[in-house]
Amino acid sequence: MLTGRYLVLIEDDALMGNSILQRLELEGANITWVKQAVRGVAAVRTPRRPVDAVICDIRLPDGTGEEVFNAVSRSIAPPPFLFITGQGEIDQAVRLLRAGGADYMTKPFDMPAFLGRLALILRPDPSVGLPPQTGISPLARQVDALVAEFALHDRPVLIRGQRGLGKARIARRIHDLSDRRAAPFVTVNAFREGGAGDELGTALERVGDGTLFVNGVGRLGSRDQDRMMDALGDASFRLIASCGTRIDEKAEAGGFRTDALYALVANEIVVPPLSQRTEDAAWLAGQMFQSLNARRPAPMRGISELAMTAIRDHDWPGNGRELRSRLLRAMDVAAGEWIFPTDIFPELNEEDREVRSLSEVRAMAERRQIMKALDRTGGQVAEAARLLKVSRTTLWEKMQKLGL
Known part of the structure; x- marks a missing residue:
């Protein structure tokens, strides 16, 4: 089931870690086992090969599994995380699911159940189980209409939206509906730690008359941006790129070429959350x-x-x-x-x-809304305060009170 898979195990308990390690190796997986949060971040950020999944305890001697996941997510698109949690840490595990974690197991657990959960998040094709269209709502139909329209021409396309909205699948659909469908569809992942320079060079050599998809184009360094635009000027491939919701601000600050942004936004798909x-x-x-x-x-x-x-x-x-x-x-x-x-x-x-006091319920509700606003604004406190209709000082005070 796990033959050839590369997994990172972050677990400080020797008994638990050895038990998991031995069973995973028996199943044919290759494992890197670390016992500290700081080493776990390093093992996932700079792996010796692509990581198929991370098994991470929530409670670690120098931090938490949540801190590991957040640290990894700030620099790369994280691999699937399966969290190991105690009974008193369910809220934290659920919060991690909301942030993009794949699953969690509550101690104690039996090994067959653990392996079954791990198998579910190790699907080789991330698009399996998802329909080809975006949805049934009017907003989703607008996205699908643009997909069909942009498949008819060869101009660059930008797909903008939050994480978890299937932007890579939309790029693939445009390619599959176009006249280039028989040519290569080559992906460059700009979220990868250390930049996309080598990957971009290889992709430009491979793409030919096909489609080059740059996932996270706003994260390309200036040299890679220059390389992409120079190649686009005299090449026969079609460029599709994806980004988050803040690429305009990066361009205004000088971190992204404005001519590249203008070329992309002329044909833009914004995927609503x-x-x-x-x-x-x-x-x-x-x-x-x-x-x-x-x-x-x-x-x-x-x-x-x-x-x-x-x-x-x-x-x-x-x-x-x-x-x-x-x-x-x-x-x-x-x-x-x-x-x-x-x-x-x-x-x-x-x-x-349990029946909570009204003050506890109010604090929990405020915490959820503040976290939602911070997530929506990429951690920008001033912008989050504007969304919540409070002053920045008030928001800071509430964040300190709630331990955020």
Whole structure:
């Protein structure tokens, strides 16, 4: 099952770490085992080969699994993280799912269950289980109309949006619908630690008359930007690039070539987050479920209406990546043939277990909104304060009080 896979294990407990290491090696995986958060960050950021998954304890002697995940996510697109957590750390694990973590296991666990969860997040094709179109909402239909329109010409395209929205899949759809579909589709991942220079050079040699997709174009250094634009000027390939929501600010600050940005935004697709199209979240959950369920030895009946309502009500800060992670876990832990709200949102069980004071509930709600605003603004406190309609000083005080 794991033959040839490269995994990073971050676990300080010798007994637990040895047990996991021995079983994973028995399954054919190659493992790097580190026992500290700081070494875990280094092992994932600068691996000796691409990392297929990270198994990370939440509580470490010099930090937390959350700090490891956040540190890695600031510089690269993180590999799938499977967190190991104690009973008292469920809230933190759920928060990590919302941020893009793949899954978590609660101690103690049996090894077959652990291996099953690991297998789910190690899917070789990240697009498996996702439908070809963006969604059923009017906003999603606008995206799909632009995909079809841009496939008819060869001009550069920019796909802009938050993480977890399938921007790479949209780029591939444009290529597959175009006259270049028989030519190579070559990807350059600018999120990779150390820059994309060597990868970009190799890609430019390989692409020929095909499509060059630069994932995270705003992270290219100035030399790589020059190289890309010089090649585009006299080459026959088609350029598609993706970025987050703040590339304009980077261009204004001199960190991204304005002529490159102008060339890209002339044909731009902005992918709205799932929080703006709740009907797509429910529809996408149904599509994912059908695909995943077909691969189960004992298929389930479906997602209950209560669960679908909970999916529509959730704001999905991790977008499709969070939805897929939660659904995979729900299908694994559901007690019967139907998926219910607490299977997808285990934090509901924690909330129902005790009656909290109004001040505690208010603090939890404020914490969630502040974290959402900071996530939406890329950690910019002043901009987050504007979204929350409070002063920057007030926001700082609340962040300190809430331990953010």
